[in-house]
Amino acid sequence: MRLPVGVFDSGLGGLSVAARILTTLPKERIVYFADNAHVPYGERPLEDIQEFALGITGFLISKGAKAVVMACNMSSAVALDIARESYPDLPILGMIEPGAKAAVAVSDGAPVGVLATSGTVKSGAYQKFIADLNPHLHVVQQACPRFVPLVESGKSESEEAEAAAHDYVSALLREGCKTIILGCTHYPFLRRAIESAAGPGITIVDPAEELALALQNILTERSIASDKLTAPHEFYTSGDTDDFATFGGAFLGRRIDTVEKATWGVDLGKRLASAVTTNDVNGDIN
Ligand code: DGL
Secondary structure (H helix, E strand, C coil): CCCCEEEEECCCCCHHHHHHHHHHCCCCCEEEEECCCCCCCCCCCHHHHHHHHHHHHHHHHHCCCCEEEECCHHHHHHHHHHHHHHCCCCCEECCHHHHHHHHHHHCCCCCEEEEECHHHHHHCHHHHHHHHHCCCCCEEEEECCCHHHHHHCCCCCCHHHHHHHHHHHHHHHHCCCCEEEECCCCHHHHHHHHHHHHCCCCEEECHHHHHHHHHHHHHHHCCCCCCCCCCCCEEEECCCHHHHHHHHHHHHCCCCCCCEECCCCHHHHHHHHHHHHCCCCCCCCC
16 A cells, blocks of 8 residues: 555654654655644644644545554644544554653653653643553653744754753653653754753653554554555645755755645634534544
8 A cells, every 4th residue: 555654743843753654664655744833732722732633634634644643742642532533444643652652661660751842741641651551650741842942943953952951851850760751753853952961871762663663563454554665755834835845854864855835624623623522523524
């Protein structure tokens, strides 16, 4: 099945996940959507994120997606269940479960730290998933509102990034954390600053690695894995296409030649969100 895998995020962050998918599954084609018009998601109300996630999933389906990856922890935390209800036949993967699994696997029993957006922290999603896997592990969450704007403005390698990383990571170290989850897909682009703030002996977990394996498994199980890359990857943004191409290419580690501007059907997202909350699910996206 040479149809693409849909991948989306509020902006550039999801490219850290796209890069991992392309390394693990080089025969898969991706269609990436960056909702730069609405970044950052992490400070928005839950209802907005649900509408965005449902509308964007519909957009990716309209581009042929055979599976969708929410390369956004915020969406995964608050919109994964609702999206799966709205699109029951489509494999939809989120970041939280793979991240929790990877952290529990490497943890030595010391507290696990989560760096995430305010919304993901508020959802408590990492705490819930980790407790399901190991109820004895203490989880410490740290909201990092300064991080996403730094990445989106190309300041991942700046003094500001170092100062922010120092503040956020210190809070986790004070609580005795030995494992730190990058609970937002923008944060791998700040990895150098985060690692240097953490110092030696701290394991940094990027959920993207486990996510790519989970995607590989589901594509294989459903016999929809691609045997050959036959067309170019596609990139869409609801924001500025030139900015996305410039920063995005650097983040993805490969040239992005074409970026198309797209709106993703906010009406569709609204309709599906209200259908799901009123228990009247209508998966028709036309
Ligand atoms: N990169 C996203 C995440 O993983 C969203 C960040 C944001 O827009 O606040 O949560």
